[in-house]
Amino acid sequence: MIIVMSGAARQAEIDAVAARIEAQGLAAHVSRGSERTVIGAVGQERGLEPAIFESMPGVERALRVVSDYRIVSREAQPEDSAVRIGDAMFGGGAPAWLGGCSHDWSRQALAGAAEKVWAAGGRLLFAGGARHDNPYRYRLFGVAEMEALAEAAAARGLAAVAELSDPRLLDVCLELDFAGLLLPPACLCNVELLREVGRVNKPVILQRNNRSTPEEWLLAAEHVAAGGNHRIVLCDCGREGDGAGLDAGELAWLHRETHLPLLVAPVAAGGAALAPALAAAALAVGASGLLLELDGDAALAPSALLAGAKHG
Amino acid sequence: MIIVMSGAARQAEIDAVAARIEAQGLAAHVSRGSERTVIGAVGQERGLEPAIFESMPGVERALRVVSDYRIVSREAQPEDSAVRIGDAMFGGGAPAWLGGCSHDWSRQALAGAAEKVWAAGGRLLFAGGARHDNPYRYRLFGVAEMEALAEAAAARGLAAVAELSDPRLLDVCLELDFAGLLLPPACLCNVELLREVGRVNKPVILQRNNRSTPEEWLLAAEHVAAGGNHRIVLCDCGREGDGAGLDAGELAWLHRETHLPLLVAPVAAGGAALAPALAAAALAVGASGLLLELDGDAALAPSALLAGAKHG
Amino acid sequence: MIIVMSGAARQAEIDAVAARIEAQGLAAHVSRGSERTVIGAVGQERGLEPAIFESMPGVERALRVVSDYRIVSREAQPEDSAVRIGDAMFGGGAPAWLGGCSHDWSRQALAGAAEKVWAAGGRLLFAGGARHDNPYRYRLFGVAEMEALAEAAAARGLAAVAELSDPRLLDVCLELDFAGLLLPPACLCNVELLREVGRVNKPVILQRNNRSTPEEWLLAAEHVAAGGNHRIVLCDCGREGDGAGLDAGELAWLHRETHLPLLVAPVAAGGAALAPALAAAALAVGASGLLLELDGDAALAPSALLAGAKHG
């Protein structure tokens, strides 16, 4: 960590910062510049909290030098991770996909989505993705929905991935023996839930939208990994709300920064009309696959999307 | 709801939109302009979902006319709500405050904060506010911390408000009979938790930062209110991360839009140095009180802050 | 335009809005819903300003139905535009590129860049792209720089494209007979400059970064087009500041919304290391070419980038 003192900092304030660094078992390197004194904390900085130093008198800023994630970083593991969910393999090879329902979880809709996945040669059926923001249109993906999903998948010989947004439903997921769990973007800051799924032996797809930064996404993944579950797949849902949005620069950065497989949900990010273009862009920057919402009448051809067909 | 058709929309597509509106029990008013046809859905629009219409062929956009929140709106209740927590009354009168710890929850720190609250004439002690973003510095405000808080408050005759970020801890909160619950900003999108606190008979302070819009905040409050618990207080923690940030325009808008009491956490929003200025700004736009982090050595004088003393 | 009245709007206020709409030569369609009255202004709405209505008593919101750009929209011209700059053709066919200097404009640097462009089979040399944000490192791309650029390009038989950020330098550009003009992202809101380049007979490359929305970009292009100059090329420089950023969703949306050729500056958006991935993503969503900063030691192979080679 680097602590920048304010221009008016007194020697006693500099000494106090150095003393606190040393009290935590790190070495303090004081460097006096023409306008600012800078103090480097050399050693294992992950135990230090910038806010502690920033609340000390005479301190202008405290800057971390290393990131807070380790297990999920490419620095820790240079080669791509491969995560198997059911019979589908994400990462390290050809791109893969899963398809399912994000709006309608009726038995009929799930059966229709299972049919589409099966017909397109897919192996994984998911359900989830509902937006809970409106109290008067709220519906939880709960026990009944989980049972319907398991049934629809089984009827077509597919493995199933269920949305989980409440830790109290984890037991149901385990009993129904889903092939994987899907955490929606709004749960990326639900640390208790992240820690629960970190303790189970199930692949987890961590979704994210533009509410969270790439760094926060990796920290959420680290929460899961720190619990012992390293079978993590990331899935970018793009920008929430009006208009299409999917940041290819962030995806490229993530592909360089983490070894975890990276999916994209092109329909969530851009609607059915722009989904082919966004799928192609995602694969071009290194994504390992796609999560495809097959609700409604949209005729998405997964194999064409995975081939990265150019947008017309 | 208003559905704007694309310039190239055909009559059959317009008819299909009108039919779907009528199938939901509303009337469809079709208005043909020079470049676009616009369809108004007249009736109880809260049952309609814009996304359903936006996925129909020929539709360019679907716009809501009324907001999704009702109970918490000033349109529903023009006069200010007053919410009592312990002996403190928030809303509808003189500004009030609560003080506590947001970093250190040791017995010593809690006792120190209780002492400061008591000495300043306060009545409410809170604890919570930890940031859980780092897996290696993670600490839950859990059972032991709740017990320590209850004890520290009791020792000084204060009522206590405990952070709650996991629905599984709600029973502990009820057993310890806290005067109120404090939901941190990251829980604003945790709908399951919002619904749980909507079912209990306890005042709830809903915190928010710039990750959520004012509308989303009111929708989260509506989730609580829809469950039957109308004892809701809002508390704005300002902008997360680097630099000071507290949007006075949003606060003014909220004060006009909702009857709920509105607090501000000036230390979270701007640090101890700028907290007096931000407290004054918040009171100037209609805030009903302050939540004050009293950690560390910062010498904040609650009575001076509440008096809205100008920034030096 | 659609005017949503507040729930408490009185009849006289509704009448006043309708009267103002009719005074502008449009028809007013009043539609009374259960909670709000909505007034549609049917006719040529581009003459109406939402702010005028939003300042009238009883009005909650005024929403535009059609966009403010026309000439540059795909609705006005469904087929792709092709814009020739020197011997390079952008839009409607194979992707093309231009290369140049964005930091160092010395004769040596410009000659080096010209050499690289020539060696890679390119035809267009540009210079520009400096960030002017620091008063103490400020350097204008001025007359001397323009002359040096013209000379460096001529020495290798290339056409030249010069940055223009001040309308008073337009005459110099015309005298030096550059093949095209390059407007930096910060000039997208410089309407006087846009209008000047709208009056000349030179291709214009309009750069943009994340400071401006896609709609604002198209409005800036419309400013140029409205002056009579339709030889416009868009160039997305991605997100400014820290980290890589290039929104593939916005690019896909733009490709659908406008017929203008769309370039991407992958080095500006992601640095030399991520440029290949971002170039591939851009071409995947329909970009017509690349603007490549060849400063420094970065060994970018334009032909490989244009082939959309996957990121390693």
Next chain:
Amino acid sequence: MIIVMSGAARQAEIDAVAARIEAQGLAAHVSRGSERTVIGAVGQERGLEPAIFESMPGVERALRVVSDYRIVSREAQPEDSAVRIGDAMFGGGAPAWLGGCSHDWSRQALAGAAEKVWAAGGRLLFAGGARHDNPYRYRLFGVAEMEALAEAAAARGLAAVAELSDPRLLDVCLELDFAGLLLPPACLCNVELLREVGRVNKPVILQRNNRSTPEEWLLAAEHVAAGGNHRIVLCDCGREGDGAGLDAGELAWLHRETHLPLLVAPVAAGGAALAPALAAAALAVGASGLLLELDGDAALAPSALLAGAKHG
């Protein structure tokens, strides 16, 4: 400046960074931590550009330690600046105000605004503030408008402040001898214009909205100051677009960071309805005055606003 090397940086790369620092006349302090090597550049860092270092092999990040602005900083001048415009004094004493027209610049509207300013005991009339974003509703505040403003002000014995958005109009401003110049928010990145007004002997009001950060605002002011013109007043117009927005945290930070007088435009930031609340908030955090749009029928009472009357 602090250069953080990547974890895999080799000794030769570290040496190259140190050599470049020393070549610029600064000293390089190399500090080897457990995971990263950090190099401090000690000396006059304003000549260094982070981008130069970030493009060198083995470099992860380059961080500035001191800000790029000097003249306008409170570090350079601890006491508040006072800037006289006509007979009004901004900064260092009681808050002051100017009033005028931001939409309608007709002779009638200007005369009406002058009347309102005069009746309220004001001394300064401004005109400007038009949004130029729409090519079909574009109107420049040009020569005719400037003459009309000068005339309207003179008729009531007021001093006048004219919007300037094109450097080619500066001569007209000087001929008409306006008391001050008003640069609209969109011109904050128009460096050529900033430099022109830096060379004249006229007070300049630099407006800003949320498109620019507080740091960028101060850098724009530094551009003006670096030219020799230190008579600079800042004016925050709040958040552009939908909804009210005015960041009190940023204002408080600015008041601490710069000695320049800070105004707020509460009508631009929040509309006439919320303007009183926003004016009170701005004065609470240290603003030196208000810029009041008096267009239309809104009955704003400047003296009540300046008294910081609480929002009802």
